[in-house]
Amino acid sequence: MKYILMMQGKIADWKAQNSTTWPPGAFQAHIDFLISLNKTLTENGELAAVVALTSPEESRIVRAGPGGQPAITDGPFPEAKEFLAGYWIVDVDSHERALQIAAVASTAPGPDGAPMNMPIEVRPVMGAPGEEM
């Protein structure tokens, strides 16, 4: 069964810091952690997809305006506190395993080298077999 694991970033954190404000080596450690996690998931036969997103300031919110023309505003919404940083889709044998992987992803190290314990949203992906009705 497939699950999506969505990594949520805090807008406030993202505004306050970036790779240049992290101590030397800390950002590299963060990236190395994620690369190693992806490698492990592939080796386990569990990784279905992994997508990293650009920074939230690259985001645009689109609505159809008059005549269906795109009406574009910068995203994310001003009131938003969190943004989607990226996601994994994992194909695992149990719900518990998906939660376990999310917990590992959450421990990616932050600027001080300690686990950031980021919130990871876990949801089943549509497409599992349906029963005859």
Place this chain on the structure above:
Amino acid sequence: MTSLLRELAPQVLGAVMRRYRDFAACEDAVQEALLAAAGQWPRDGTPQNPRGWLIQVACRRMNDHLRSETARRSREAAAAQESDQQVMQDETDPNQDDTLVLLFMCCHPALTPSSAIALTLRAVGGLTTAEIANAFLVPEATMAQRISRAKQAVKASGTPFDTPDARDRDQRMGSVLQVLYLIFNEGYASSIGPDLQRSDLANEAIRLARAVRRLAPDNGEAAGLLALMLLTDARRPARTTADGALVPLAEQDRTLWDGRAVAEGVALISETLPRGMVGPYQIQAAIAAVHDEAARAQDTDWPQILALYGLLAQMSDNPMVALNHAVAVAMVEGPRAGLGQLAALDGALAGHHRLAAVRAHLLEMAGEREAAIAHYLTAAGRTTSLPERNYLNLKAARLGASV
């Protein structure tokens, strides 16, 4: 030619396994032989004895592999020397049992279902890693690792490549049938709309079930599983509309059902049931046969289906069986009786969309519109199948609109 290679793949792997035992290396050698055949046969023509040709090429690859490790494994290298002479004798004696032993190995109880499925499709089904990855919608690298880990797990379990004794054999046959059933469901249940390629999995499961039936003609459950697949798959053309929407059994256009598959399935289960040793697959096939034999939904022999579910419930404590039993009770004794039975399932199936969907359906039958709508919506929120979610939401919407 692809189908010939697929047919021969497990026989060749079994023959090579019997000689060399190292599952991972043998499997690689057979894949190389199959690739060589795919390249050479269209150009030079199919050899007179294709199976012998493949065994010979695979054994040569194995010998090369072993020679490169001679220092470490002198004993196996000696076996390799012997094998060239043996190959010619084996060519005329396709040992069917090898395929069965290979199946037993791939459907090993030590493997998780997803690993066993992947390994079976690759080693016995002769599918490429890319084909299997495509069917399960994961990248090829992920599937390659899953297969490789499965091979390692089989190796670590220490199962010898030998025909197991009678008791072990029955138990292992149970795992084989379970894996084939899962492959079938994966393909059948999701062969909708854009996922059409996945219907190949259902066909592959049926092909493998036929092979198992040939290998174990006295096993009633092997026959039962094949019949169940045929009788279920026969409905596939009616199960969805052209745009992928789900059509429930009661509303299907039965003229679209595959009459030949129904006839074959009915004949198979009719000849199997009287032989005794009736198991769950045979009963499920019998239930499918009762559905398929009704020309119209209202002609369905529900009392017989109820009796069959009663039997099935005695053999299995699976709550999904109890759920279907409750539906049959409702069809025979009325929706209130069915709803009464559902109450007992609130623990075992808590949070399961099927329980909510069945409850909604029975409430609708009982004329409790508001409650039915609420349970349809609950079920829609819980299912992980998109066509099913659409179907349940539309049911709720239609009930809400009808005053």
